[in-house]
Amino acid sequence: MTDTLTNPKSTARTADEEFTAFVEASATRLRRTAYLMCRDWHLAQDLTQQTFTKMYASWKRIRTSANLEGYSRRVLMNLVFDRSKRRSGSEIVLAELPDQPGRETAPELRLALVDALARMGVEDRAVLVLRHAEDHSVETVATILGVSVSVVKMRNARALARLREMLGDDF
Amino acid sequence: MNANLRDQFDRAVGDDPGADVGAMAAAAVVAGGRIRRRRRLTAVAGAATVVVMGLGVVAGVNFQTREPAEPAVTVPMGFSLAQDCNYRSEEKRATDVAIFGKTGITGRDRAAIRDALGADGRVKEMVYESNQEAYERFVGLWKDSPEFVKSVTPESLPESFRVRLKDAREFRSFRAEYAKMAGVQDIIGNVCPPSAPVGGIK
Structure with a gap:
């Protein structure tokens, strides 16, 4: 030594x-x-x-x-x-969003990304942030969150769909 | 679409007010060091704190999954539990007792505790350590961590009355009585061999 x-x-x-x-x-x-x-x-x-x-x-x-x-x-x-x-x-005390906003959502009612994130479940939010803001692989996100790869994929798909719903089609 | 999403995330943090990262590191060293010390005391105490560690090995990630559980016995910062003693979080019996004084305890309260202990037939031995003495001991113990020492003043360490009881079975009633006295912050009981320091703490 x-x-x-x-x-x-x-x-x-x-x-x-x-x-x-x-x-x-x-x-x-x-x-x-x-x-x-x-x-x-x-x-x-x-x-x-x-x-x-x-x-x-x-x-x-x-x-x-x-x-x-x-x-x-x-x-x-x-x-x-x-x-x-x-x-x-x-x-999170924001008003509930309409169930089917989609195409009818007027541009001025569009939420900023952080507000949209805040309306999601915390687990889905974590997947989106780690996967898309931080650019980690699905496997790394799974390890960080202590869940399986398929759970990450499922949450990611669900969260992206929800985000598109809230932020509009061109998102 | 993913590239677009990344742009959006970048814009979303565009109003970052900034932070002093050097100060963050320094604050983490002080506060994290305190947690470390507390854990070390628990380890010495031999309390059944089992640390379960899982291992993530996917995609080159390799780290433990759980923080250790909270310590079963905590002593105030600057004190350590004597090695030979046996600590449990809920003691019914104890040979040795440490009574910690509150910050800013009055001279009258201190004298009252001292007199009560002096007249108490259950007490075999008693040792008193002032917070100034505790501080001097502390500085010697942590001379390798100057940032930590700087964060501590004599006022942040408690004074203590360390007691050895004649009969371990009397601990319960002993604790109940002294816990009611003014100026008492905390009372910790230990089962120690006669060779241990009086009070079971150092």
Whole structure:
């Protein structure tokens, strides 16, 4: 063993530096993903901070993991799911959409993408965000969310159809 | 259509107000470090906290699926549980007891607790540690984590009365009585061998 490995002081410093570098590289994207999930920049900031805090707490265990990005998404999504379970969707107080908006929806009534996302189930929203905003493969999304590939495909198809319904045909 | 969708997502985050990522990292180090320490204490406590880890290995993703459960016994930051003691979350019996004082406990409340313990026939031994002493111990313990030490002041650590009881079976009534006293924050009971530090904490 080298001196560096046996000196706990320098090991600790390196791990902290590594962690800081990871946060600096990934914070902006993770915050944006959090925002797409919750439609609120303050809350997004909060959720991202909590994600990094949890990751730091387990940093020694996860720092060598093959996919820290995937891990961070998993922690973030779990926080989002927990939150929506606790609040049981009460944060979304928008009026219900008509059942069959489709073609009749006037352009001025079209919702912004984030508003449309907010009206979906949190699981469907997560699939859309991870798959299309973050560009992860179906397999990676499945791993992040801890569900099977076919569940991801099914939710993705359902969520895209719903999105098209809300945002219009040319979407 | 997917390309269009990606554009839309990019535009949707276009009003990002920005954030200080360096500050985020620093805050995570402080708060995450606190969680780590709490976990370490639990591990020492030998409480049956089994960490179930699943392994995701699809598409090169490889990470554990669950965060460890919350600790069964928590002691305030800056304290650790003595290694030889046996901690359970709901103790009926305890040889050793740690009574933590509230932040800003008054001199009168402190004296009342001290006098009560001094006159208590159930108490075999008693050791008192002030929050200043706790802080000095803490600084020595964490000298390798200066950012963490900076985040802590003597006021953020509690003072403690560490007690060894003559009879472990008296713990329940002992705790019930002292929990009612003014200035008491928390009481933790432990089953320790005579060789352990009084109170079962360090």
